[in-house]
Amino acid sequence: MTDTRWLDDREMAAWRAFLSTSHLLERRIEEQLKAAAGLTHPQYEILVRLADAPGRQLRMTELARDVVVSKSALTYQITRLEQAGLVERATCPSDDRGVLAVLTEAGLRCLERVAPGHLGVVRSYLIDRLTRDELEVMTTAMTKTEQALRD
Amino acid sequence: MTDTRWLDDREMAAWRAFLSTSHLLERRIEEQLKAAAGLTHPQYEILVRLADAPGRQLRMTELARDVVVSKSALTYQITRLEQAGLVERATCPSDDRGVLAVLTEAGLRCLERVAPGHLGVVRSYLIDRLTRDELEVMTTAMTKTEQALRD
């Protein structure tokens, strides 16, 4: 049976604030990235994950899990990024089914060009407004939930 | 000029955790609402805001701002909810341009039926995993960012 307890005022305030903030911030980020580089936020995140990965490449499935999008959405976005010359597809040596998404030099340069402006937004609206303690608490709170959701 | 400072490890961990968690939770909520009632999360939020509003009605623009969606997305969703009989449109007495979205009885019953399961998800993955202190800190942190983003 589902738990039917409602949320009390404190809990509801927390949930509402979290929900609104995540959506508002998402919109602001989307707006900034579009204006600065014609990128969407998922596209930017793909570039970031690839840049961080060893060999600047990742399997499609792992990349989809990291960025938190469906496999089909990733297929679509990788195709778009490939057309833009920022990513290439490569066959996976260890698994013939596999596809590797590889960051190109142009992709890396694009990321380096765009990252400062993007991080400026993240900073100015979120990170720089929090004390060190608040930052720590938020990380532990978010991490607990993330772990639970990743099964 | 844009601030070009990078994020240090702590800051990056916080941002990554926030980003992943919000996306994962969004997916889980979407899944639960679809299975339980055939509703999307924005649709559910529209019903909630209307149920809370005096007279169970709100102007389109105000509703769009509350739920954090574009005006056109709201127009689309209100039309959908109208077709489902959960919401009705009414003319605004004080402004001939205005449109009021009004929650119907069926809409209210639907919300009462769906809310427990939805809140169960919010609780089990987020709220119930946080201590009271963590809850408080998260609320203040999110509220600061929300205020900044709402200009």
Next chain:
DNA sequence: GCAGGATGGTTCAAATCTGAACAACAAGTA
């Protein structure tokens, strides 16, 4: 080896979101 079930990636249709353009009305000013 090989059947049977899991996994990886793509394709497809359907739904949804956004921003720009638009039309109707409001509100202030000369």
Next chain:
DNA sequence: TACTTGTTGTTCAGATTTGAACCATCCTGC
């Protein structure tokens, strides 16, 4: 009153997302 500017909600085209269906490939146990 007439003009100008701002607001409201809708429509529209285009981009993106999701889940289901699908095929190819892997892997395990016999």
